[in-house]
Amino acid sequence: MTAEAKPKASRQRATWKQDPEAVKADILRVAREEFAAHGLSGARAQEIASRTKTSKRMIFYYFKDKESLYREVLEQAYRDVRNGEKALELENLDPVAALRKLVSYTFDHHRQNEDFIRLVMIENIHGGSHVAASETIREGNSPAVEQLEEILKRGTQQGIFRRDIDPLQLHWKISGLCFFNVSNESTFSVIFGDKIATPEGQIALRDDIVCTIVKSVLA
């Protein structure tokens, strides 16, 4: 081997495609998982970077700093979940059936969006300061309450629902039960066993919740 010029010790650099949107999306996806798993202070920029196809530098290149990234993750998560609340076409169902469907759907929806639930938990630990700071999140609140209002109106007109039901409070109860199911699964299972967390347990629980909610509004 002669000392022939190894091309200037130039570190070979992979050629790349320019696709900033894809890079940003990649970062956001991983960041969401990391924040959901470890919280705002617990998540590590380096760890997020390692799991993306890009580098730590790019995180700060596109998203100023950690908190800005967190805020964007949060906004995107809220946006995704709201988009996921697709039309349930409850208008064609009688009030009781509509309510049952709405509750079942909420239960499953929360179950399927664990990362979102975890982000909301984390946000609550921070006193909700970041959701409060985001106009996007504050404004576009979920259509669930309006849907409920509509169902309740029809139900009371037909005389099968109580007339003193507060839609917001009803939404609160549905949310609470469906949220808690995901958010507190770990500690509840550790202390009381995983009977409720099993697939059969979840089905039984969902039925129970649906039934409980329906009963609470019947005249």
Added chain:
Amino acid sequence: MTAEAKPKASRQRATWKQDPEAVKADILRVAREEFAAHGLSGARAQEIASRTKTSKRMIFYYFKDKESLYREVLEQAYRDVRNGEKALELENLDPVAALRKLVSYTFDHHRQNEDFIRLVMIENIHGGSHVAASETIREGNSPAVEQLEEILKRGTQQGIFRRDIDPLQLHWKISGLCFFNVSNESTFSVIFGDKIATPEGQIALRDDIVCTIVKSVLA
């Protein structure tokens, strides 16, 4: 100035009382607040120290490291809350009244123990790994379920309660609603307004929850 021995730069040292238990208790109290406010990774040893009457050194002197301190905080919090679940003397009440009282009490109790709720939230973000590691916490589970069993038994004997109620599932629902009330207050208020969080809103909510739970068990 001769180089006379300035008493060896001996810093004057305050005299003190020995009271290791008080010092430990002081640290635990502050640590609980800090962990509840900022999470495991978010809490700062220095900040905990500053708020105690002692120094950072003593934290590690008594509690090996941060995680051990966190675990002890968690255990103490569970212990305190369980001790706080004082006898409600439900035996003398008819089943419905007993259930109403138990639910009301749980609602208030959670409300009054925000730090505990926050610690449980944090623990759930960690997948419950620390509660799982603590024998103390896993074993002494709350008497709430047994109390419920007793109430349910009396209720079914009298024929006023359904016979297919699962005590654990009922406990789950009560916990869920009362827990969510505290845990998600921030984000819920930001998005839906603080109508439910106001004192009057809380009273209405509690009544609603009590009513909802009772209805769910009536035959």
Added chain:
DNA sequence: ATCACTTTGAACCAATCGGTTAATTGCGAA
């Protein structure tokens, strides 16, 4: 008096972490 246990205080340390620098390379338009 003695001796183990506490307490104090402050400096110190190694690792970690958020964030930056600087230099380079591809891209797209003139």
Added chain:
DNA sequence: TTCGCAATTAACCGATTGGTTCAAAGTGAT
């Protein structure tokens, strides 16, 4: 071709942080 800007990378940096060392001294039971 050339030139300015976007994208990329690795090395670097200053601050923070959990945790320790060291040295001294008070406390209290025996």
